[in-house]
Amino acid sequence: MIITQQFNTNATKNLARAAYRYLGKDTSFSDLRTKVAKLSYLYLHELGASSRVAFVARNSPAYLASFLALSNCRSVTIPIDPDKPPEEVLKILKDTKATHIAVTNDMISRVREMLHSVGMNLPLVEIEKKQGGEYSNSFTPPPENPPSDNDPILIMRTAGTLGTIKYVAFNHKQLIHAATSLRLNYKLTSNDRFYTHMSWAHPFAFFHGMLFPLLIGATTVIDHGAEGNDLLDFFVESRVTRIIGLPSFFLKILLICRDEKRRIAAGVKSVTVGLGKLDPAVQKAIGLMQIAVANCYGLAEACWTIAMEAVQKEEEAPLRRGGKKVVEEPVIPDTSSGIPVGKGIVGLKYKVIDDNGDEVPGKDKREGLLCVTGPSIMTKYYENDKESKTTIRGTWLYTNEFARLEGEGETLNITFLARRPDGLRSGNEILTAEAIDKALKGAPGVTDAAGFLLKDSRNETRFACSVVKTPGTALNEKQVLEICGSKLPANQVPVIATFSDFIPRDAGGNVIRSKLSAQFSGALG
Structure with missing residues (x-):
């Protein structure tokens, strides 16, 4: 089955239901299905089969319709965050060998200027102007070149947090499994509407905020830049039930609620958090609004x-006298020894391995490098055989990240511990630098702090920390180490404390410990 067949199956069951909402208007699955068919003919005629189309575009109805239409043409979509610096966008275009660039109206001038600056000549596809009105309402692929479920139709960029940026190509089968396997985790109802503030160029937003609702018959609510009180109104008017986002976004929402003396729309059932963990105070506040919080971990x-x-x-809260509901205080999980990320995904298998590459056996708690296999796992990196050989072994993806597994099968629970360069094995346990962050948080004279790992002169790995001092304080290295020593077990106390102007973090607010390790390499002699 190809992706538009999956989409059409659900569209047929939900013809009148909204496929997406944009600028205050709902568009039905029936209308979107017709739009995709017309664009399929149009793009096949104008771009030809097997094009490689980079999307330097905002989230929009034209984006999702064009993605589906291009998949009918055996073409590849290459999502690029339009807010990336020009040099990064140009590198992605070159690395992925894009043949065309799809742009929304607001990006036309900027992309033309960017291409002109380096003498690059790629045709622009102005997707918001494409209608395909003269074509049929249903698409039939050419018999001499029909799409196959093994056709690559999407190239995603990796985050590059562990080294060089790489690219991954996925086919119809992998994308369908990745999207539809989320059903059990979300426990959907017939009126669910998904919203994300993130660009669909990020895999987390692409799958949870766009592809998943499209393929299972839910509604994609497309962000159009509302801020402040208007954003809270937008959630109400758009009847949003699921919000997908970064930890920093949910903090932003709560600050708006505080300033406007409002709450998140009562219709919101859950928030899905990726690329980091919520601050406990943020998670507690969301929980008190009777909104479920689901951590999500991925690559x-x-x-x-x-x-x-x-x-x-959603459970009905018990009633007090007078008819008022009891709002129970949410239980906030302890994340000092890792981020609980819940159950595995249907169809995937998991194991952790030790330093020798052997599986850590058993059903009880076991820690090590996480390996995953299943229908949605990549087969190799795009045009990078060297990295592919170290990352894919047989059918297993070696994530290069530490995790804790407990149980097996339906009872399996997974806790993310650390990226490999940020964790240290001590016997059967993985020690992480995050405990140092917690020990120093709120300490007198400390504005920000983070632990990381360094190699000493004997090539042994040791914990270190970096501190951003509060202006005007006389905090010194000895005092920092004493604070850590009073709060941490001996095997996690840093051997050196350094001072920085800032702590490097990624989009999710996570410390980029590899940058600190590089910045202070050699500090131990």
């Missing part, structure tokens, strides 16, 4: 989702 190499906490079914 581009796995069509993003490797594990996700199940969104609990």
Whole structure:
């Protein structure tokens, strides 16, 4: 089955239901299905089969319709965040050998200027102007070149947090499994509407905020840049039930709620958090609004989702006298020894391995480097055989990240511990630098701090920390180490404390410890 067949199957069951909402207007699955068919003919005629189309575009109805239409043409979509610096966009275009660039109206001038600056000549596809009105309402592929479920139709960029940026190509089968396997985790109802503030160029947003709802018959609510009180109104008017986002976005929402003396729309059932963990105070505040919080962990190499906490079914709270509901205080999990990311995904298998590459056996708690296999896992990196050989072994993806597994099968629970360069094995346990962050948080004279790993002169790995001092304080290295020593076990106390102007973090607010390790390499002699 190809992806538009999956889409059409659900569209047929939900013809009148909204496929997406944009600028205050709902568009039905019936209308979107017709739009995709017309664009399929148009793009096949104008671009030809097997084009490689880079999307330097905002989230929009034209984006999702064009993606589906191009998949009918055996063409490849290459999502690029339009807010990336020009030099990064140009590198992606070159690396992926794009033949065309799809742009939304707001990006036309900027992309033309960018291409002109380096003498690059790629045709622009102005997707918001494409209608295909003269073509049929249903698409039949040419018999001499029909699409196959093994055709690559999407190239995603990895985050590059562990080294060089790489690219991953996925086919119809992998994308369909990655999207539809999320059903059990979300426990959907017939009126669910998904919203994300993130660009669909990020795999987390692409799968959870766009492809998943499209392929299972839910509604994609497309962001159009509302801010402040208007954003809270937007959630109400658009009847959003699921919000997909970064930890920093949910903090932003709560700050708006505080300033406007409002709450998140009562219709919101859950928030799905990726690329980091929520601050405990943020998670507590969201929980008190009776909104479920689900952590999600993934990698581009796995069509993003490797594990996700199940969104609990909405339960009726018991009533007090007078008819008022009891709002129970949410239980906030302890994340000092890792981020609980819930159950595995249907169809995927998991194991952790030790330093010798052997599987850590058993059903009880076991820690090591996480390996995953299943229908949505990449087969190799795009045009990078060297990296592919170290990352894919047999059918297993070696994630290069530490995790804790407990149980097996339906009872399996997964906790993300650390990226490999940020964790240290001590016997059967993985020690992480995050405990140092927690020990120093709120300490007198400390504005920000993070632990990381360094090699000493004997090539042994040791914990270190970096601190951003509060202006005007006389905090010194000895005092920092004493604070850590009073709060941490001996094997996690840093051997050196350094001072920085800032702590490097990624889009999810996670410390980029590899940058600190590089910045202070050689500090131990």
